[in-house]
Amino acid sequence: MNFCIVNSDQVGHAHTWHTDFAAANDAIYPRTQEAFSALALDRNVWCAVTDEEVVLGLSYACVSDDESEVEIGGLMVSPEARGKGIGDVLMRLPLCHFLVNENPLAWRRPPRIVAHVLKGNDAPRRIIARTGFAHAKAVRIPGAALPGLRTEPDGHVHGDEFHLRIPQALEEQAVWLDGWNDTLLDGSAARIRLLEGHTLPGWAAAIRAMA
Numbered sequence: 001m002n003f004c005i006v007n008s009d010q011v012g013h014a015h016t017w018h019t020d021f022a023a024a025n026d027a028i029y030p031r032t033q034e035a036f037s038a039l040a041l042d043r044n045v046w047c048a049v050t051d052e053e054v055v056l057g058l059s060y061a062c063v064s065d066d067e068s069e070v071e072i073g074g075l076m077v078s079p080e081a082r083g084k085g086i087g088d089v090l091m092r093l094p095l096c097h098f099l100v101n102e103n104p105l106a107w108r109r110p111p112r113i114v115a116h117v118l119k120g121n122d123a124p125r126r127i128i129a130r131t132g133f134a135h136a137k138a139v140r141i142p143g144a145a146l147p148g149l150r151t152e153p154d155g156h157v158h159g160d161e162f163h164l165r166i167p168q169a170l171e172e173q174a175v176w177l178d179g180w181n182d183t184l185l186d187g188s189a190a191r192i193r194l195l196e197g198h199t200l201p202g203w204a205a206a207i208r209a210m211a
Helices: 011-023 033-041 086-102 123-131 168-179 200-210
Strands: 002-005 045-049 055-063 069-077 112-118 133-142 156-164 191-193
Touching: 002 086, 011 033, 011 055, 011 069, 033 045, 033 055, 045 086, 055 086, 069 086, 069 123, 086 123, 086 168, 086 200, 112 123, 112 133, 123 133, 123 156, 123 168, 168 200
Parallel strands: 002 191, 069 112
Antiparallel strands: 002 045, 045 055, 055 069, 112 156, 133 156
């Protein structure tokens, strides 16, 4: 198992996997090819793949148009691969990568770092909490603004918004990075492949310095 950034050669395959997954799960917002490719071009899409390049999971970091918000979202894990902790890793990697490479907390107007969960979609909530997010508010958005997501009888998408707990969550990410031992919960091997020159201890030190 490998966790890595989706590169330009993988974008088409990864987007197809994303849309197929979303088509079978109306709690996942299906991003267009253009939007997905833009995220990947910015190195903000992460995947879990087997040594044979079979995709088992995806996630991403997405900056809002006005840069007021960074969403850690798109968390998807194949049903057959669940229970191994893949979702936990995929929630943390785009978050830590974005923190280290973009340092949004040092921006002139630091953005909120958020995660969203659809009403009734319970599984990601445990992962989001373990990653350091706390419930902030309920959200209600017209269904036309989020095509593909499940709507309630009022025609709106209902869900919850979570905000990263800063600075507490920064130390939590650093502790997780320092403790990573290339092993999933079931004991199987898993490698995190970072950009050249990057290391997990280096990430941990950089994130601690932000607290």
